[in-house]
Amino acid sequence: MPKQVDHRERREAIARALWRVVDLRGVQHLSLREIAREAGISHGQLQHYFASRQALLTFAMDFAAEQTTQRISRSLEQLGDPPHPRDVLRLTLTEMLPLHADARATSRMNAAYVLEALHDEEVLARTRDAMAKGRAQMEGLIRRAIADGHIDSTRDPATETDLLLALTGFATLIELRVIDPQDVLKAVDQHLDRLFDQ
């Protein structure tokens, strides 16, 4: 064989190319040939690393989620120890919104994947599980904040979690430039202000 190649690294590079295509050209133009062109490799080579289109999509999605988690984790380390739950929630929420290039690409990937999930049972199960897990974590965080007296004990943890997750609806509004980023942050902060006893 030619010089051994780091498979994982190569697959990640291809996934990044996929993100760029989604980001720059749109999901509707997401084809293997277009991705290969963007990655600077041949169509055949791409197929060597991914057996099927679906395999590539799944990998790119998992990789995106992984990267987002890492981004959040890194930012969390810069917070106090232990970090204030309000800051954790704010960070998590803002990292899920398309407020900077990386987040925008993964946000768009996500939207595309959700549309795919609506008519593919397997993709649906995967996405659903991932989201449910994220939701459970957030609810746990809120329950702890209540126990620690950061949040009024009359609040219902489940409902508060749902309301926070619903704020990801800002993504569409930002993308369409209906609301600009600073107003979004203002609204998010407002919501968090009311959640935590000021």
Add this chain to the structure above:
Amino acid sequence: MPKQVDHRERREAIARALWRVVDLRGVQHLSLREIAREAGISHGQLQHYFASRQALLTFAMDFAAEQTTQRISRSLEQLGDPPHPRDVLRLTLTEMLPLHADARATSRMNAAYVLEALHDEEVLARTRDAMAKGRAQMEGLIRRAIADGHIDSTRDPATETDLLLALTGFATLIELRVIDPQDVLKAVDQHLDRLFDQ
């Protein structure tokens, strides 16, 4: 000529077929042939009524918006006169969420159109304008509610409008069955309860 045909009616029937395809089979399978099959007409006949794919998409989208508006208007009439602003907001919000068949179809149409808008300047402008107009209406409603003493006067109308619109983020969570409809309604009511002086 052959029996004169109601062009508008025919176009609406085709648009409805398009919704069904989006709803049942997914945006990725949205082709002229598939729509024609769903509408029970020939491919050629479809082309007789819509000069291009883009023309059909735009019409279907406008028609969907129109139908949603009508649905909201009809429900509004069943409210008191004048209706309480809280009820108006609740109705508007819940009609935008995929909580019943009609709303689900238009919601999915919308998601697809937004993805299209991200890389098509003209579609972006259309969508943006429509959303901005809707947002302005909602903000006007909130300002009036403040003036009428229904909402605390210390609230910022713009921020409150943004927070309400963000709740459309529930759409994705409902579709992926991460949160079930009754919990969504609970959360929406909770949010409205806090907006209006209890």
Add this chain to the structure above:
DNA sequence: GGGTTTATCGGTCACCTGTATTATGTCAAC
């Protein structure tokens, strides 16, 4: 060094896409 494995490339396959063209009805008006 021969056999095996890996990497890369290019081409082919069958299929689907939106658009364009043409043919054939259908029916009202002149």
Add this chain to the structure above:
DNA sequence: GTTGACATAATACAGGTGACCGATAAACCC
């Protein structure tokens, strides 16, 4: 009864799609 606008259908076209295959070369193993 001929004309002409409209309705419907069938087909062709040029391009793009993902899956698949074979060739070639390079590096590893025994």
